[in-house]
Amino acid sequence: MIFKRKEWVDSAVQAVDFIKTTLWKNNRLFATYKDGKAHLNAYLDDYAFLLDGLLELMQVQFRQSDLDFAIALAEVLLDQFEDTQLGGFFFTSHDHEKLIHRPKAGQDNAIPSGNGFAAVALQRLGHLLGEHRYLQSTDQALQLFYSSIRRHASSHCSLLEALREWLSPPQIVILRGKGAALSEWHHTLVLQVPDAIVLALPLELTGLPQGLNKALPVDREVNAWVCHGEKCLPEITSLQELLQVCGDKGRMSFPL
Secondary structure (H helix, E strand, C coil): CCCCCHHHHHHHHHHHHHHHHHHEECCEEEEEEECCEEEEECCHHHHHHHHHHHHHHHHHCCCHHHHHHHHHHHHHHHHHHECCCCCCECCCCCCCCCCCCCCCCCCCCCCCCHHHHHHHHHHHHHHHHCCHHHHHHHHHHHHHHHHHHHHCHHHCHHHHHHHHHHHCCCEEEEEEECHHHHHHHHHHHHHHCCCCEEEEEECCCCCCCCCCCCCCCCCCCEEEEEEECCEECCCECCHHHHHHHHHCHHHCCCCC
């Protein structure tokens, strides 16, 4: 996305399509694939990291199928991994073989915490879709691990990212348009507002969730909406105005 390397984007798309075709069966993810066979139930980290990757890929090249896949993964995370009583997510699914100890770790180790990535990804998807169940799950996970975060902050960088966005929801920019103009707006935002979540939605897309189903441009090539969490400003029709608004996010007044 940054370097306009189409072959890199194509590689990411192929990876997602391979996973969905070979490792996603009956709305469940498998952990490994070899010699034409997928097996072993996937773990929390597999779901959380893949969900985060899909959210990144949708910002590069939006496909309805990737959004549908992300929602399906999020639903399994809640249904099969969440501790609905105490909060947070177990490393193994509810229907996994019984273990002597069922871990539910919040600290980062050699790889980031599955709980941290699940919290970040669910929270971002929750803001995009207006899905409060996802936001509530992140809130409960943060409450569970909050005392550990306070005692050992440097060991919980993934959960700290979730906490940062819980305190100040990310800036989301939704673009609706077509052709070269949509691409120009998209790439300009990526370079100049790198901390925003930007989705460029072509005109031909239909059946979008309510949070993304913005009005199509009339007598212009691109419309833009700037949102802070679920609260959005009126549509913006000028790229320069959009850049100014995104740069002034700390002073924006959002409707209640």
